[in-house]
Amino acid sequence: MANKNLLFEKVKLGNTLLENRVGVAPMTRTSATPEGLATDRMVSYYNSFAKGGFGLIITEGVYPDKAYSQGYFDQPGIVFDDQIVAWRKVVDAVHQHGAKIFAQLMHAGALSQGNRFVEDTIGPSSVQPKGEQMEFYGGKGPFSRPKEATLDEITEVVKGFVEAANNAKKAGFDGIEIHGANGYIIDQFLTSYTNKRSDNYGGSIQNRVRLLVEVTKAVREAVGNDFTVGIRISQGKVNDYTHKWEGKEKDAEVIFSQAVSAGVDYIHVTEYEAWQPAFPQGEGTAATDSAFGDGGLSLAALARKYGKVPVIANGHLENPIEASKIIEKGEADIVTIGKGALANHDWVNKIKNGEALEDFNPEKILSPTAKIKEFEA
Numbered sequence: 001m002a003n004k005n006l007l008f009e010k011v012k013l014g015n016t017l018l019e020n021r022v023g024v025a026p027m028t029r030t031s032a033t034p035e036g037l038a039t040d041r042m043v044s045y046y047n048s049f050a051k052g053g054f055g056l057i058i059t060e061g062v063y064p065d066k067a068y069s070q071g072y073f074d075q076p077g078i079v080f081d082d083q084i085v086a087w088r089k090v091v092d093a094v095h096q097h098g099a100k101i102f103a104q105l106m107h108a109g110a111l112s113q114g115n116r117f118v119e120d121t122i123g124p125s126s127v128q129p130k131g132e133q134m135e136f137y138g139g140k141g142p143f144s145r146p147k148e149a150t151l152d153e154i155t156e157v158v159k160g161f162v163e164a165a166n167n168a169k170k171a172g173f174d175g176i177e178i179h180g181a182n183g184y185i186i187d188q189f190l191t192s193y194t195n196k197r198s199d200n201y202g203g204s205i206q207n208r209v210r211l212l213v214e215v216t217k218a219v220r221e222a223v224g225n226d227f228t229v230g231i232r233i234s235q236g237k238v239n240d241y242t243h244k245w246e247g248k249e250k251d252a253e254v255i256f257s258q259a260v261s262a263g264v265d266y267i268h269v270t271e272y273e274a275w276q277p278a279f280p281q282g283e284g285t286a287a288t289d290s291a292f293g294d295g296g297l298s299l300a301a302l303a304r305k306y307g308k309v310p311v312i313a314n315g316h317l318e319n320p321i322e323a324s325k326i327i328e329k330g331e332a333d334i335v336t337i338g339k340g341a342l343a344n345h346d347w348v349n350k351i352k353n354g355e356a357l358e359d360f361n362p363e364k365i366l367s368p369t370a371k372i373k374e375f376e377a
Helices: 004-008 040-051 081-095 151-171 185-190 210-223 249-262 299-307 320-328 339-343 347-353 362-366
Strands: 011-013 016-018 022-024 027-029 056-062 100-105 175-179 228-234 266-270 311-314 334-337 374-376
Touching: 004 320, 004 347, 016 100, 027 056, 040 056, 040 081, 056 334, 081 100, 081 151, 100 151, 100 228, 151 175, 151 210, 175 210, 185 210, 210 228, 210 249, 228 249, 228 299, 249 266, 249 299, 266 299, 299 311, 320 334, 334 339
Parallel strands: 022 056, 022 334, 056 100, 100 175, 175 228, 228 266, 266 311, 311 334
Antiparallel strands: 011 016, 027 374
16 A cells, blocks of 8 residues: 555755645646736636645646747736736735745647737647647647747747746746646657757757757756756647657657756656556666566656656546555656646645545536636646
């Protein structure tokens, strides 16, 4: 039986001390104003998780610039002064209950389906994204074919992350998380089938990781060493759930080690089921040389192996036994919960008190009449 008490130990991410090892996963919401301002309803939403005992709350993806980054209409931003002021209300409410809150900075790139600033999209290459836009976020039909980002536009992407990180610091956030996962722009550069560039940003994984490194280094330099900076990494994408890295463990080694060398304090990995092997056994994982068990390493364990910084694991960990196990095995330091948190804003307090958990009801969250729609991504 896993030791559930592990979930309630204090832990540090960079210079941020958390009261426990359980966080709220970043979940896309379209509940800001059209101008990207956090609302009173958002204050109540995030505050409810803090009251419910979560040690860490990571916001929905927040757009960092007034060019190509916005992914959805009514998505919050952190570009303008009034957006910073609006976020302060959220931060202050969360802090009143002893929780910490990080802003997740997200550039949608080719997966943008609603941007009030520009009509075009950019990506590493002019490659049509797989799948179709998500209708419950206001999209419809195939994604637009993006323009290939110029070197100047890549520079602007980096600059946007830097300015947004500084703005998050001004708003009182305890840290930021760079969104390098789920098919958004940093992940588009990492992915061989969306990145067909022939310059220093394309080709080998050492080149495809370049944007991740440049963003991270620039953010770290801007905010200083005392402000917590993390990155979220995944294989799957909102439009390609089953994707696996072409280079398997070799890609993991480059991505995780480079992220840490660039200055992240933690790595947040997300998979469908966090404890499962990242790759099929015999296809690129060293299953026999690990302390993490047989059957191949999970993505969290690979992050631990090659990153050597605290790891946050996400992916169907709403069961406290599974959540405890992945910490007990040494694969992760913290777990983040998405759907389980939506169903139980007081998940942590319920587990502490031995109370039953509510099941996640997607119809309640994603019904056609719902004013707020949330998605774990």
